[in-house]
Amino acid sequence: MSIHAVSPLFVGRARELSALGDALVRARAGASSTVLVGGEAGVGKTRLIKEFTERAHDAMVLVGGCLELGTEGLPFAPFTAVLRGLVRELGRDGVAALVPGGTTRGLARLLPEFGEPDKEGAEARARLFEQVLGLLERLAEERPVLLVVEDAHWADRSTRDLLSFLVRYQRTAGRLLTVVTYRTDELHRTHPLRPLLAELGRIEWVTRAELRRLTRREAVAQAASILEREPSPATMDLIYARSEGNPLFVEALLNDAGGDDALPESLRDLLLASVERLPDETQELLRVASAGGQRIEHDLLSAVAGLDDNALSRALRPAVAGNVLVVDGEGYAFRHALIREALHDDLLPGEHTRLHTRFAEALERDLSILPAPRGAIELAHHWHSAHDSTWALVSAWRAAAAARTSTAYDEQLRMLSRVLELWDQVPDAGERIGGDRLSVLRQTATVAHLAGEYERSIALASAALDELDHEADPIRSARMLRQRGLTRYDLGRPGYVDDLRRAAELAPADKPSKVRGQVLESLSRMLHQPEDWREKIATAQLAMEIGHEVGDANVEAHALISLTWARCRYSEMESQLGAFAEARRIAAEGEAYNAVMRCAISESDALEGAGWHERAALVAREGIAEAEHYGLARTSGTFLSINLAEPLVSLGRWDEALEVVEHALDLAPPAPYRASLQGFATDIALARGQFDRAERLLDSSRSVLSRGTYRDQTVLPHLGREVTLLWARGETKSAVEAAARVMEGQDLRASPRYSWPLLVIFARLMVTVAPPGAPSAPFGAALAQLGAALLGRLRELARELEAEGDLQEAQRLTFAAVTGPEPAVSGGAESAAWQVKAWEQAVEAWAALRQPYAEAQCLVGAAQAALAAGDRQGAAVRLARAKELAGPLGATALLEQLDVFGRRARIGGGGGPEETAGGLPLGLTARELEVLREVTSGRSNREIAEVLFISVKTVSVHVSNILAKLGVATRGEAAATAHRLSLFE
Structure with a gap:
């Protein structure tokens, strides 16, 4: 009777299979989601996915696995595999037709079949991510899409970043189900996947499932399926005790022992047992393959083993028949990674070095055996594992360049760091790579910045600056100072302007150069203080001229935007529109997409500040469309949603504004963007009396703004909303005190555009608590005194504050009318x-x-x-x-x-729902209205009783009725409601 290598019967996973099926049903209905499937090695994650995908008949199944390479994974490996599969199925042109924006140059960073990648830059990675998601969106329009990413515990940072992006934004993709598998036993405390799993686990449409080991009954069913008979209780006792219910180990023990009592002594022996039963030439070939990774191409294995196709196939066939290897496209994969790990760990030191050297030499002869950038990165891995310092350094340098093309910044940083580590071990390192150590330091600092390793970037830049002679090498010094300045700015560290100014001093001014243009453009963009305005204008003008002369469209466009913004007067907007149009033209012709987006952001913001709300909304909407075309919808596009929502709120198109806000929030924008978007939703909620909703939105924004330092355009509107909500809730004393803190802690003279609305809110509040010329203080003498003092300070501030443009003039006129x-x-x-x-x-x-x-x-x-x-x-x-x-x-x-x-x-x-038959407001009786008038004047129950000639107890009953009818909890809230509604003179 035969013994199956793998159980024909799928046991113990009915619940997990059902959960995945339910998620696919929801995806078919348009509710995209993600399922994170964890479990220890050998517990059956791959088998579960195989069984599930075979049942997903109507869905397009896209599967990609993360590949281990040393201690890290290959960048974007699962997504490259998915793209390659799509190209095989649909053809290159078929895939290209589905990519948003009509260009596949972003995808070319993953597959060379799509041509030359687009220009590098900060937006290149964002465009790649957008195009991958856009492709999935288009595929999901045709039929449900099931995206499977296996072995995420091996994912490199680039893969994790793209996976996070797709999961966060997948709700826009329609019918998409994403399934991610990972080994739980690999996730040590500092494993980089742990924080990502925690982060994704907080997203509403993400669920987690962890595969347990089999029960004894389930293990018996599995064993019976493999043996085609019921195992003896004694054999099953031994097998279950040794395997502890791990399905892989149950299979291995059954196949090794054949039902006998003789079982391997260790896990390594157990895993290698199936290999040791194979012919010697097959075992040798498997040891060779183990050095190549979990998956290895047929041609590469043939080259390393020195066997022709027939000999190679003859040697591999027993491994495939014995279920040690499986055929995977144009190559082979070990059925389970644990088998490959056991084989590789079993290599002797000499074998290990020799095999990795043979792989490296084979790849040196023909790097095209593997797709780019995988070939260059695997070559670097093999030379490093072969302990050849010279070629490890050279190949790491080349691999860094290949990783840059794919925007795999973390892998590029790792390769450059390896070059620096090996530098002193290779006497002619500079000649080998065509550059000196300072060049490597500069590039590593730049890549660390792109990879989000800001502290490391600053440290590397500082180390390079310590080694540089600024007078002898001013150009490189200027570049390093610019890099450190930009990183310090992003990190919120002081000294960034000093770095950029020093860089501008060092960049040679004798003739125009690209580096000088970049330095001056960066400096002009970072000068924000009013006292720096003259310097900002002069610097931007010079940067623009240099950018034009040296043909750097990015510098020229950005400098023109900075110059236009600095010169922009809200009262003279017409004269600035031509400059914005010119900046947009320069950026578009030079494919400087980041500058195109910045132009839309700056112009729409300037138009809104001038009160040109319709035009501002139009420019922002066109910018969002451009962001989608350039593949930047979820980065620049979400920022532009802020600039679209603001004029829509101004124009009273509130429901439309809320749609814009909700759509942008669905894209999970960065936290500061989210706070700004929620701010406009808060304004509408406050105006519509939805105070609980306003409170929730403010809480969310507050948690963001408390963790950083933000400019007036973000902070001042938020503070105004805080005060408005307190006042609306009847907490008038708290509102006045909050306003006083704002006036004490903020420089309200620095940003008139955002200060005038705040002054109007505060003035309305102070006039309520301290009505000019009123005989009594409705909220008490102390609060009236504070309100009067603050009102005086507000008047002084208004006299000093410039009102530039129609919008600020309207605010000034309103302030004057409110204060009298x-x-x-x-x-x-x-x-x-x-x-x-x-x-x-x-x-x-x-x-x-x-x-x-x-x-x-x-x-x-x-x-x-x-x-x-x-x-x-x-x-x-x-x-x-x-x-x-x-x-x-x-x-x-x-x-x-x-x-x-x-x-x-x-x-x-x-007439209205609040009016009684007698025509009195809010359902109050005449006597209750009299009592409320006295409450609003600040009188106690006893004082009210004396004025109205009724008992104190009767007053107490009336006050209780009044609070109930007004829906408030305190006398102060009742008084605030009366004042807000102007019930009394």
């Missing part, structure tokens, strides 16, 4: 006339800007001012217009205020 006339203006009719005129000017300014919410807010003030001046008809007209504007916005808080004001003043109609 200066004391020099006498009271009575003169003051009332001043107030009417001030509010009318503010209303007209917002109407001209087409900002309906701000216009409606100012119309409330204008209506109140008209009523105070005795113009009831004018007040009614303004009130009606405010309702017309606020209604379509769903601005419930403002609409409620308008209704209450209209009823109280008996203008503009009435």
Whole structure:
């Protein structure tokens, strides 16, 4: 009776198989997800995936495995394998037709079949990632896609980064199920996959499954399937005790022992037993193959073994028949990595060196045996494992160049680091690679920056600068200073401007050069302080001229953007539009995609700052489309979503703005981008009275902003929202105190664009707690005193603050109307006339800007001012217009205020859910309204009882009813609601 090498029966995995099936069903319905499948070596992850994929009949199955190479994996190995499989199935042109943007030059970094890669640069890696996801999206439009990434414990950093990107953004891909397998027993405490698994595990659409060992009953079923008979209880006791339920070990023990009691003594013996039963020439060939890795191409194995095709096939056939090797495309793979590891570990030291040397020599003769960049990286691995310092250094240098082409920055950094480690062991190292050690240091510092190893980049740059003679070698010194300056800026470290200024001093100025243009462009971009503006303009102008002269479109376009931004006046926007258009043209013609995106970002931001909201939205939307075309939708595209949402909010297109925000948030943008996007959603929630939602959004933004240092454009709007929410919740004292902290801790003179809206919010708050000319303090004398003092400081600040452009002028006019006339203006009719005129000017300014919410807010003030001046008809007209504007916005808080004001003043109609039959607001009785008036004036229950000639107990009952009807918890919140709704004069 025969013995099967592998169990024909799939046992013990019904639950896991069902879970994967359910995930595929959800993917078919459009709900993409990821399943992380973990388990120890030999527990059956590969078998589970095989059984599952065979059942996924309607799905396109894409499988790629991570390949071990020494202690690291090959960069992008599983995705290269997936692409190669797609090319085999669909053809190169078929795949190219599915790539967004109409170009495959990003994918060329993974497969040479797609031609020459596009230009290198910071955006090259982002474009590659975008194109891989875009390809999956297009495939999923046709049918469900099942993407399997096996052995993620061997994944290099580049592979982990791309995998993380795909999982985060896969919700946009439609019908995509991603399955990732990994060995749990490999994940030691510092294993790099551990933090990624933890990070992905927090994503809503990611689930984890860990394969357990088989129970004894399941192991018996597996054994019976292999033996084609029930094993004896004694044999099964021994096998289960030794295997501990690991399916691979159960199979190996059964195949080795054949049911007898003689079992191997160690795991290594167990794994090698199936090899030792093979012919000697096959065993020798397997030892050779073990040095080549888990998977090895037929041609490479033939070259290393020195056998022709017939001899090689004859020697390998017993290994395939014995299920030690499996045929894998144009090569072979060990059925289980543990077998290869045991074989490789069993090599003697001399054999180890000799075999790796033979692999290296075979690859030196014909590197095309393996696809790029795998060939160069494997060559470096074999020379390093052969302990040949000279060729290990040379091959590492070449492998670094190959990794750069693939944007595998982490692998490139590892190869360059190896060059530096071996430098002193190779006397003629410089001649071998065509460069000196300082050149390697500079390149390694640059790559460390690209790989996100900022601290290491700074250390390498500093080490190079210590060795450089700045006077004798100014060009290289300037390059290193620029590199360190840029890295310090990204890390938020001081000294970045000093580095860039020193680099500008060293870069030779006798004739234009690319390095001088790059240094000056970087410096101009990093000068942000108002006192540096003149230097920024002069530096950008010079960088632009140099970039044009030396033909560096990237430098020329970026410098022109910096120059245009520095010169930009919100009151003179028309004159700047031509410069932005020219910068865009230069960048596009030079394929400087990063500059194209920056131009869209800067121009849309400038237009919004000028109050040109429609034009700002158009430029941002076109920029998002360009980002999709260039393969940067989820990087530059998500940033531009911020610049699109802002003008949409200004224009009152709130639902459209929320759609933009939600779509961008679905793409899981970087945390600072997310905070800015959520800020606009918070503004809308506050205006619509959705205070719980606003609180949740603010909490999320707060957690981001508390972990870093951000510019005024991010910080000041957030602080304004914090104060607004406190005030809306009735926590008026806390709101005033928060405003005081902002005024004390922030320089509100530095950024007028973001300071004016804050001044208006604070002014409205202070006028509420300290009404000018009011006989009493509704929130207590102490708070009124603080509010009055802060109002005075706000007036002083407003006098000092520039109002440049129509938008800031509208904010200034609103501030003036809110705070009222200066004391020099006498009271009575003169003051009332001043107030009417001030509010009318503010209303007209917002109407001209087409900002309906701000216009409606100012119309409330204008209506109140008209009523105070005795113009009831004018007040009614303004009130009606405010309702017309606020209604379509769903601005419930403002609409409620308008209704209450209209009823109280008996203008503009009435009626509403809050109004009782007697016409009183919010369901209050006449007596409750009287009590609320006294509560709002700050009186205690006893004082109210004395004023209204009722008992203290009756007052207490009325106060309880009032709190219930207003939906508030405290007397302070009730008073705040009354003031917000202007219930009383």
